[in-house]
Amino acid sequence: MSISVILITLNEEKNIDACLQSVQWADEIVVVDSFSTDRTIEIVKNYTDKVILHPFDGYAENKNLALDRTTSEWILWLDADERVTPELSDEIKHVLNKTEYQGFEMPRKAFFLGRWIKHCGWYPGYVLRLFRKQNARFSHNKVHEGLILDGSCGRLTHALLHYTDDSLEHYLWKFNRYTSLAAEELHERGRRAGLGSIIFRPVFAFLKMYFMKRGFLDGIEGLMLCLLSAGYVAVKYAKTWELGK
Amino acid sequence: MQKLSIAVITQNEEKNIRVCLESVRWADEIIVVDAESTDDTVKVARQYTDRVFTRQWPGFAQQKQYALDMCRNDWILSLDADETVSAKLADEIQELLRTGPEQDGYLIKRRSYFLGKWIKKCGWYPGYQLRLFRRSKTKVSKQMVHEGFVVDGPVGCLLFDIHHDSHISLSHSIAKLNRYSSLEALDRLARKKVRWYHFLVNPSSTFWIKYISQGGIFEGVHGFLLCWIAAFLKMVLYMKIWYLQHLNADQLSEIKKTIV
Numbered sequence: 001m002s003i004s005v006i007l008i009t010l011n012e013e014k015n016i017d018a019c020l021q022s023v024q025w026a027d028e029i030v031v032v033d034s035f036s037t038d039r040t041i042e043i044v045k046n047y048t049d050k051v052i053l054h055p056f057d058g059y060a061e062n063k064n065l066a067l068d069r070t071t072s073e074w075i076l077w078l079d080a081d082e083r084v085t086p087e088l089s090d091e092i093k094h095v096l097n098k099t100e101y102q103g104f105e106m107p108r109k110a111f112f113l114g115r116w117i118k119h120c121g122w123y124p125g126y127v128l129r130l131f132r133k134q135n136a137r138f139s140h141n142k143v144h145e146g147l148i149l150d151g152s153c154g155r156l157t158h159a160l161l162h163y164t165d166d167s168l169e170h171y172l173w174k175f176n177r178y179t180s181l182a183a184e185e186l187h188e189r190g191r192r193a194g195l196g197s198i199i200f201r202p203v204f205a206f207l208k209m210y211f212m213k214r215g216f217l218d219g220i221e222g223l224m225l226c227l228l229s230a231g232y233v234a235v236k237y238a239k240t241w242e243l244g245k
Numbered sequence: 246m247q248k249l250s251i252a253v254i255t256q257n258e259e260k261n262i263r264v265c266l267e268s269v270r271w272a273d274e275i276i277v278v279d280a281e282s283t284d285d286t287v288k289v290a291r292q293y294t295d296r297v298f299t300r301q302w303p304g305f306a307q308q309k310q311y312a313l314d315m316c317r318n319d320w321i322l323s324l325d326a327d328e329t330v331s332a333k334l335a336d337e338i339q340e341l342l343r344t345g346p347e348q349d350g351y352l353i354k355r356r357s358y359f360l361g362k363w364i365k366k367c368g369w370y371p372g373y374q375l376r377l378f379r380r381s382k383t384k385v386s387k388q389m390v391h392e393g394f395v396v397d398g399p400v401g402c403l404l405f406d407i408h409h410d411s412h413i414s415l416s417h418s419i420a421k422l423n424r425y426s427s428l429e430a431l432d433r434l435a436r437k438k439v440r441w442y443h444f445l446v447n448p449s450s451t452f453w454i455k456y457i458s459q460g461g462i463f464e465g466v467h468g469f470l471l472c473w474i475a476a477f478l479k480m481v482l483y484m485k486i487w488y489l490q491h492l493n494a495d496q497l498s499e500i501k502k503t504i505v
Binding site for chain 1: 360361414415416419420422423427441444445466469470473477480481484485487488500
C-alpha cells in the first residue's frame with residue numbers, strides 16, 4: 001500500500017528538517033509552501049521534488065492543493081512541528097497492509113517549553129492524520145482546519161510528537177493571531193461579547209484545565225499553560241467585543 | 246510676537262501623520278525628521294512642509310535633538326505623529342505667543358485614547374507633558390525611553406489638550422506586550438529567582454492597583470481591558486524571566502540574538 005505525506009509550510013527552517021527526516025520512508029512527500037523567505041524550500045528539496053509554491057489562501061485551501069498533487073492511496077498529513085517516531089512508522093506500515101478503515105486517528109504528545117504535557121486535556125488528544133485519499137477533504141474553518149472523512153475511523157496506539165511552543169514569544173505570537181481569527185469567526189456568527197464573558201469564561205477555562213483535567217500534575221509548565229490558555233479565552237472574547245462595539 | 250516651530254519625528258506613520266500636521270498648519274514652520282520610513286510618511290509630510298529630513302534612527306533623544314536643531318524659531322512645540330493639537334489649544338498657544346510668554350516652558354494636558362475611548366483614569370489624564378518651550382533654554386534628556394525635555398527656567402501650564410490616539414487595537418496591544426516583555430525579561434534576568442506564585446500574585450496586584458486605586462473601574466469595558474492587559478503583561482513578563490532563568494548559557498546567548 002503506498003503512502004504520501006502532505007505538509008504546508010511557511011518559514012519553517014527550524015522544524016522542517018527533523019519533520020521530513022521522520023517520514024523519509026514514505027513513498028512520496030508533497031509540500032505546499034507559501035513563499036518562505038528562509039531556508040525552508042532549500043531543505044525540503046533534499047527530501048522531495050514535489051514542492052509547490054502557492055500563496056496562503058487559508059489552511060484548508062492549501063492542504064487540499066497538496067492533497068490534489070498526491071498519487072498514493074493513503075495520505076499522512078503532518079505539520080512542520082510534528083515528528084513521526086519509528087514505532088509509529090512501523091505501526092502505520094503494518095496497519096495499512098490490511099484494513100477496512102478509511103482513516104486512523106493517533107494520540108499526540110505535545111511539548112510546551114520542552115515539557116511533555118500529559119494532562120491539561122492535551123493528551124492523548126487524538127488527531128485524524130492518516131486517511132484514504134478518495135474519502136477525505138479539508139474543510140474551511142478559520143483557526144483549526146478540519147478534515148472531513150467519509151467512512152469509518154480506526155485508532156493507532158503510538159503517538160505523534162508535537163513540538164509546539166519552544167518559546168513564549170512564539171506562543172504569544174500564535175496566541176495573538178488565533179484569538180483574532182477566532183473572534184472574527186464568533187463575530188461573523190453574530191455572537192456579541194461583554195464584560196461577563198471576558199471575566200468569567202477565562203475563570204471557568206482555567207478551573208477546568210487546571211483541576212478537572214489535572215493540569216496541576218504538569219508542574220510549573222502546566223500552571224503557565226493553564227494561565228495562558230485562560231488568557232487566550234479572555235482575549236478571544238475581548239476581541240469579539242472590540243469587533244462588535 | 247514670537248514665532249513657532251513644530252518638531253515631529255516619524256517612522257512609518259502614514260496613517261497618523263496627516264491629521265497630526267493638519268492640526269498645526271497655522272504654525273510658522275513644521276519640521277519632520279523621518280527615520281527612513283518605508284511607507285508614504287514622507288510623501289504626506291511634504292504636502293505640509295518643505296522641511297522634511299530623512300535620518301537613520303539613532304535613538305529617541307538623539308533624533309528629537311536633531312529635530313530641535315533644525316528648527317529656526319526659538320519657540321518649539323514638540324509633537325508625536327499620533328498626536329494632534331485641539332482647536333482650543335491652537336488658539337491658546339497662538340494667543341500666548343502673540344502676547345509674549347512669561348515662562349520658558351509649558352506643560353500640556355494629554356487626552357489619550359484606548360480602543361477609541363478617551364481614558365481619564367489609570368493615571369492617563371491629565372498626564373501633563375512638557376511640549377511647548379523656548380529652545381535656547383531646553384535640552385532633551387538622554388535617559389528616558391519616552392521623551393523628556395528639561396527646561397532651565399520657569400515652567401507654566403496650558404489649559405487645553407493635546408489629543409493622543411494611536412489607533413491601537415487589541416492585536417497591537419498584545420504584539421507590543423509580547424515584544425516589550427521579552428526585552429524587559431532579559432533586563433531582569435539576573436534579579437531574584439522567579440517562583441510559580443509570582444505568576445499569580447504580581448499580576449493580581451498590578452490589576453487591582455490600576456482598577457481600583459487608579460480608577461480603571463470607572464472606565465467601563467475599556468478600563469477593565471486596560472488594567473487586564475497591564476496585569477497580563479506582568480504575568481507574561483514573569484513567565485519569560487522564569488524561562489530564561491532555566492536555560493543554560495548556550496541557549497541563553499542564542500535567545501539574546503533573536504530578541505535584540
